[in-house]
Amino acid sequence: MINLQHIERVFQVGDEEVHALRDVSMTATGGEYIAIMGPSGSGKSSLLNILGLLDRPDSGSYELDGTRVSELDEKEQARIRRHKIGFVFQFFHLVPRLTAFVNIALPLMLSGMKQAERQERVTTALAAFGLANRAQHRPDQLSGGQRQRVAIARATIMQPTVILADEPTGNLDRNAGIEVVEILEELNRQEITLIIVTHDPELGKRARRQILMVDGRIEDDR
Amino acid sequence: MMGNEKVAHPEYPMQIRDILSFSLHAATANRGRTLLMLLAMAIAVSSVVVLISLGDSARHYVIDQFATLGTNLLIVLPGRSETTGGPPPLLGETPRDLTLDDAMALTRIRTVRRVSSIIAGSALVSVGHLERELLVLGSTSELYEIRHLALNQGSFLPQGEPTRAEAVCVIGQKGKKELFGNEPAIGQWLRIGDRRFRVIGVLSPGVSLGEDLGEVVIIPVAAAQALFNRSSLFRVLVESTNSERMEQTRQAILDTIRVRHEGEDDITVITQDAVLTTFDRIFKALTLSVAGIAAISLVVAGIMIMNVMLVAVSNRRAEIGLLKALGASRTQILGLFLTESTILSSIGAGIGLILALLGMRLAAFLFPEFPLHLAPWSSTIALGVALITGIIFGVLPARRAADLEPAFALARR
Structure with a gap:
């Protein structure tokens, strides 16, 4: 369902050209659990950005669920992100002034869903992630683990086919980290493709497939 | 897909x-x-x-x-207005004076109820050694009705021939205070320029046609002609009998003056409507x-x-x-x-x-x-x-x- 072919990404830093991705090709089938690993600066976040349509490759093609998404315009790409891709970030990226409930409801709101229908979906999600009594709390009133659970609830509220997680435990203590990973793995068992970027080998080992990146290339894939 | x-x-x-x-x-x-x-x-x-x-x-x-003037007021000024086209004659062609006789001729128009002539100028007004510069209006008794004036004390200019230069005056409230203080002014004499006038009335304070009535002295128009040594009028105020007949009245005024001025249209007639606009x-x-x-x-x-x-x-x-x-x-x-x-x-x-x-x-x-x-x-x-x-x-x-x-x-x- 994911097919990347010969992806190149070059950034201009000052007057130097930095090759973030060099001829990256990979495929993934539905329901896979992949860890993208590598030292910092190896291009693993750049790869995740390409996979999440947050960035466009300079060349190469990207097919997602049979659609050549690399050729879609900005609006169509936004639609794909909304319906097929869920993001989980290291720094949670919750909107600080909004409650947990509203943060989870954001994707539904952007898609124009009616208030009543939204209410039901978000309430179900809150309960499913053990946040039922935290609905009206703002992010600064939540623990790190709770914040990441809100972020995961938000990432899954549109029932995406793939979840992209960038260092999802990087900002959590050990116990909260394990809890978050177990939630993500539970989602993977429900046939959602899970791609985690991490430099934590222990977390990487839990994935069924590891991709090692070095200097913008896929060094190892097993 | x-x-x-x-x-x-x-x-x-x-x-x-x-x-x-x-x-x-x-x-x-x-x-x-x-x-x-x-x-x-x-x-x-x-x-x-x-x-x-x-x-x-x-x-x-x-x-x-201006609206308190009433809708049936016409103001006649000497000189042709620019509304007929072309610039007003500043040099070369001097407009004929508007005279008291012209004003009296206007009273014979059927749709005219009242006519009042005005000569205006400022002059030194004195009582004893107190001296003030006030606006002196030479006018007639009709001014009282036409401009809806009100008196505090005494009476307005006497009715009669406008050519009679009686030595009486009506003074504004402020001028009266400055010249007479709190003393009664009625019956007292004051001096305007080199002439003496007896005070017969004091105006109520107010504003009319943009003038502060507190600082005016009103004297008979003939007396003002003599005082300023000028026979031409500053304005003629005409009240028509009917506000519906304004245009007709205006035309009649123009015709009357044209006859008197040897066929020249050398006056301007403005109506309140024009002023308001x-x-x-x-x-x-x-x-x-x-x-x-x-x-x-x-x-x-x-x-x-x-x-x-x-x-x-x-x-x-x-x-x-x-x-x-x-x-x-x-x-x-x-x-x-x-x-x-x-x-x-x-x-x-x-x-x-x-x-x-x-x-x-x-x-x-x-x-x-x-x-x-x-x-x-x-x-x-x-x-x-x-x-x-x-x-x-x-x-x-x-x-x-x-x-x-x-x-x-x-x-x-």
Whole structure:
């Protein structure tokens, strides 16, 4: 369902050209659990950005669920992100002034869903992630683990086919980290493709497939 | 497959309610900057509204003053007006004087009820060693009715032939106070130039035709002719019997004078309508230009909105990146930020309107003699301009937000 072919990404830093991705090709089938690993600066976040349509490759093609998404315009790409891709970030990226409930409801709101229908979906999600009594709390009133659970609830509220997680435990203590990973793995068992970027080998080992990146290339894939 | 996508995920625009509540939340999240900006917008809007209202009040005030003259007043002035085309004859062709005889001829027109001649000039008026420069009006007894004058004490100029130069005068309230103090003035003598006049009446204070009646002395027109050594009249006021017959009366006046002036149309007849229209135009132009100046403050407020929104965009880069990651399109981000700046400017405009209302109330309380009121369209104009300002100055920040690259916006700090 994911097919990347010969992806190149070059950034201009000052007057130097930095090759973030060099001829990256990979495929993934539905329901896979992949860890993208590598030292910092190896291009693993750049790869995740390409996979999440947050960035466009300079060349190469990207097919997602049979659609050549690399050729879609900005609006169509936004639609794909909304319906097929869920993001989980290291720094949670919750909107600080909004409650947990509203943060989870954001994707539904952007898609124009009616208030009543939204209410039901978000309430179900809150309960499913053990946040039922935290609905009206703002992010600064939540623990790190709770914040990441809100972020995961938000990432899954549109029932995406793939979840992209960038260092999802990087900002959590050990116990909260394990809890978050177990939630993500539970989602993977429900046939959602899970791609985690991490430099934590222990977390990487839990994935069924590891991709090692070095200097913008896929060094190892097993 | 791309076709199937659309079937699988039907697209709806965001609900208006959601856009508003999201933007309102965002706009009010940072209190300090928001308050400053609201203040700027409020001051701008209130100054526009107040200045428009003051201008409009002044217009009404002046027009009301002239309207008290009655709608059947005609004013005859010597010299041809420019309304007939071509510049007035400044050199070469001197207009014939308008004389007392001309004025008396006008009384014979069927649709004319009263005629009063006026000669005006300023002169030194003295009682003993007290001396004041006052406006001296030479006129006739008819002036009393035509200009709706009122007397405090005594009587007005005696009726009779206007050619009789009786040595009597009617003095304004202020002039009387300055010359006689609290002593009674009726029956006393005063000196105008080198002539002596007996005071027979004191005018009630007021304003008529733009003149402060407190500072005038009214004497018989023949006496004024002798005093100023001038036979030509300054104005002839004509009251017509019927306000419907104004044009007919005007024509009759022109015809009468033309016959008397050897076929020359060398007078101008203006009606109250013409005067009112002119004043109306002048005051509207004044009000507009003052409002235009005040509108500069709206531009300043607009630039503040832009500044505040630009700061907001750079502070909320991560949030914008997140919204994009969650599937917000460029257009949606643009809409959200434009809504935010519009909400800010509308709240500011609302506060400004309230300030303006309070300001006008205060002014009305401090100056009860002026009829102050909020101009009827000023609030609509101010609100409209504020909205437009918010949108125009919101476009640049909103575009900047919409153009942010999501990967870059979400990059770790």
